[in-house]
Amino acid sequence: MTDFLSPVSKAVLAHRELLPENSLGAKMRIHSPGIAFPDLSGCELAIIGVQENRRSTDFVGRAVSFDNIRKALYGLYPGSWHVQLADLGDIMPGESVEDTYFALRQVVLELHQQNIIPIILGGSQDLVYANYRAYDDRGAMVNMVNVDSRFDLGDADLPISNTSYIGKMVVDKPYNLFNYANIGYQTYFNSADEIDLIERLYFEAYRLGSVAADISSVEPIMRDADIVAIDISAIKSTELTHDYGYMPNGFDGREICAIARYAGISNRVSSFGIYELEGNREAERAAMLIAQMVWYFAEGVNYRIDDGNFTNESEYLTYTVPVEDQTLRFKKSKKTGRWWIELPFISNVNNKLKRHTLLPCTYRDYEDACNQKIPERWYKARRKNEV
Template sequence: MELKQFFHPIAQDTLPVREAGTMSDNTDFHIAEHFPDWEAADIALVFVPEYRGLPLSENPKNGFVKFRKQLYNLKDLTVSCKIVDLGELITGALLSDTYDKLQKVCEYLLANNTLPLIIGGSHDLDLAQVKAYHDTEKTLGIVGVDAKPDMEQSGIPSEEHLFRILELYPSKIEYSHLAYQRFITDKNTLLQLSKLNADLTSIGQIRDNLQETEPVIRSANILSFDISAIRKSECQGAYHNNIFGLTPEEACQLCWYAGLNEQLTSVGFYNYAPKKDIQGDTAMLLSVMVWYFVEGYSKRRPEYSFFSNFHTKYIIPIDESLQTLVFYKSKLSDKWWMEVAFTEDETPVNGQIIPCSYKDYQDALEGNLPDRWIKAVGKVKDC
């Protein structure tokens, strides 16, 4: 089965003129009589014009033309990645058929170590993105960026997709949520996610210290980004957004962190509304977010063993009982990790090494157990 059969080719007249030094010069496009060599690519762009998961669905014709023109006119990266644009996914007769097609496409790409970068389409499409990992035996780290967690059981797919995702593999998913807004998020939803040991970060917490999101994103394999999390004044072409939310700079920073994460193997940007994007400003914003993700990807570096000369080890005493915390700092990237280990009924438990921040190290120096350590211990004990 060929990947080509899942996609419409891109109309030649909708593509920008290929210019040296721009993203278009580094991208292979699916056009008539030519399907790109996706097996040789680092990143594959997958456009999904599927909106039936929304309360008011629409299917705009050539809805991604503005986005493509903005993205491919951006300047090329310092370190280039091999990118392919596979075109628009051929949607199914039913919404569930589209899910199945997108899942198969992602499975193909992931099996080839090509990162799927999905541009949607309603946010419930991330259900297919996650289901593409069904064969994995490892814990699956998912980071969602959204103004509120979509946990409602309303019968509307875009409002309940997170609930359905967490039902898929309840013992295998570690979920983190960024940029939720407390005044539109039901407290019972937060309680439910807390019981699942989800890591929850509000928009206010992000604004207080954006850098603290980096370790959260670094623990993920999947990023699902609803652009309605960006405030409306800066992102008119999104569904369900409001006057509060992320700034464009914050959104791009999150994308850059995600690109840097060598464990992250798929990303989806959802709820782009072409019909609302009259001036094309949201297409520009989304294209720059993708640019920052790709730029971060181009700077990925393998992190060697924590017991190698590429890391510095710090052992910090916490209290008089001689309890210590162990930290590792990469000499290559300046990233931090800490070891999570505890003793229960005098029985030692093997430690886990998790991403952390310099702030966690500073907290330990002051004799305080970092919040990230306490949460991680709770997850280990519940396993």
């Protein structure tokens, strides 16, 4: 792993020397020039920058820098956290983009082996594909959540790019992707064919307006995710700067930080990334918002509570609801108050799910079932499990 990572810049480290001793930067283990690679024992989170953007459809040769984000993040104060963070520096662009993909895959894989969650600061969002490939040897299906104004499905027959990588995840072997959920899409940025394909694949898509109207609706989606990726274009441009183009609609700062915190609270999320950051060289206001997103993700991880494996009946309540010709079984954790719904195994089909038979849901889903309405997420998950 150390072969792929360059130290944090001297400019950032000089800034760190001026920070109070109880700031986040002062408490973080940092990969510094001329010093041994930091000891990662006891670390739960590790920041990685990936200075790669050559597959961006808007690539004009501009280099990527995360210095302003790091300076903003280091200056924040941690909460009453038990989590230990490390900043491992940056993966520099390889001779080819595939070399960069390989480096990111290896770093993520090694961090997972040490039970460390990578926080990826990325250039172009096609890097998510390399992150996804780090899960190839897990022996389990993978769920991905993309917070983005676009689906990024693209044409799987064309070369990968930052707007066309999800299709590659669907069709490339090994076939690990069980569910893809998009949060915050804006209809006018997505073709009718792509919207129809999302439906036919039984993937999930949640429009910006519906999510912003009830930001808590994100929680069960994040609770079922392994990989969470945020495209900075999902945030409206007034929250950032002109460097990110004109995006009149999108999540505001409070909403995107809440989304990041829900991702952190999820016991299942094992990698978190923020992408399309190459316009951030001088954008200090944008850097502060991105730093706060990282902060909220870390706080969420700090407050994770294990719901258990639902083998001890004293730890949960079970509700059985007959709906049409189905019998739905809901479970509510006594420890957290979170709701789940069982996904049944069907003996005469090749079930894709091997380990996760409970689908996160909400109390509203239970109420809908009581009113004879089958939850849409349950229906889609079951259909994906059967095809």
